[in-house]
Amino acid sequence: MLSYTEENYLKAIYHLAQGGTKAVLTNEIAEMLNTKAASVTDMIKKLSGKNFISYEKYYGVKMTRQGKSEALSIIRKHRLWETFLVQKLQFNWDEVHDIAEQLEHIQSPLLIEKLDAFLNYPKADPHGEPIPDRNGKVQVQAHGCLHEQTLGYKGCIVAVKDSDATLLKYLNKIGATPGKKIELLNKEAYDESLEVLVENKKLSLSKPVAQNILVSLTTR
Amino acid sequence: MLSYTEENYLKAIYHLAQGGTKAVLTNEIAEMLNTKAASVTDMIKKLSGKNFISYEKYYGVKMTRQGKSEALSIIRKHRLWETFLVQKLQFNWDEVHDIAEQLEHIQSPLLIEKLDAFLNYPKADPHGEPIPDRNGKVQVQAHGCLHEQTLGYKGCIVAVKDSDATLLKYLNKIGATPGKKIELLNKEAYDESLEVLVENKKLSLSKPVAQNILVSLTTR
DNA sequence: ATATTTTTTTAGACCAGTCTAAACTTTTAT
């Protein structure tokens, strides 16, 4: 059984590796977890000793199959709890991330199964992020970063990065939430801000905002 | 803010002190928490340093007002979560204690308020134990241990100690659950077992079972 | 009243997780 801390490291590495594929560097992990590189090196050794990651000194870590599966189970719990908090307890979508950060560590497979059933097997959390099923399968809607789309792009908002409450409050205020139609009208060369149409309302989004919005891609 | 471990100690001491009044001995705490007396002494020093308990060397500890209030807040969380698990997630009453033991440590006052509202401000948990309100007030129904009642006693089952799942399964099977009417017909001198009438059904309860059942007392 | 038993505390060690400072590798610049 993993400790609270081990679980947080594993999840951070998984996210930094973009689904567990890319190699992840010590300093990236340190920054994400607000800790120091020396601490990360220690934990890396422990997690690779338990075969959740593979580690090549000075060149970072990669997740193993086992590591990915463990990370996905934590992410599943996190997103189910976020859904519960918004749908059943009437929390705002910007208030749930930190609480889910704690709840994701509760140990009880039965609890998660029952929670899933209670919520009617949701496919996505309140921020649009997909909820892995009990076997770690993720229903991935093809998506890309809004900031990287070309002029004239048309699609809809799939998800939003959820760790910053002020961003979520702002997006909620201007109406840029998952599911909404979005069109890219213009890119400002000077500050890379975007002019977009969200459900027929014209909006201007700064670069840091656009980087945290994921939009649908039609695979063809 | 208290650590996970500090919270567990504080709750254990509160229960051993029967509502925070009686003095509690080092070994009692050690036994309840499955730890060693030496560890308890260390923690006692820490908690008394933070003014949650007052400590007289070799003579045990007493809870302070601050300590009681903190313990009651943890107990409130524990019992609200148990209620949630049974009422909303369809758990059996014998499955919830260990999960609530984890959930009680989640830090978010707003979460508990919202959970309380979602459950419609329940007065008692699934085992009949009263749920303290947000100010730590406990609605105490006058009660006593079934094992200590005199022959001919009539009343109803108020609550049941919840930490042993096999006891709960058994009580559920024989129909001795909170709310049920109960009458004490006979005491067997040899093994102190009781013959009782639960909702007009005759049952025999052994001493250890009767000691874990709380029954109503009419204050007169 | 003294000796024995029981309970509690202290001393010293260990593990998980963290940190700073120093040493070592790799990358980048010249």
Place this chain on the structure above:
DNA sequence: ATAAAAGTTTAGACTGGTCTAAAAAAATAT
């Protein structure tokens, strides 16, 4: 090709929580 800079690991220390073994105090028995 060499020097400087950046990133990573190691060494050693610290905290919170735990343990065993030994010392000290309190309760009990004679």
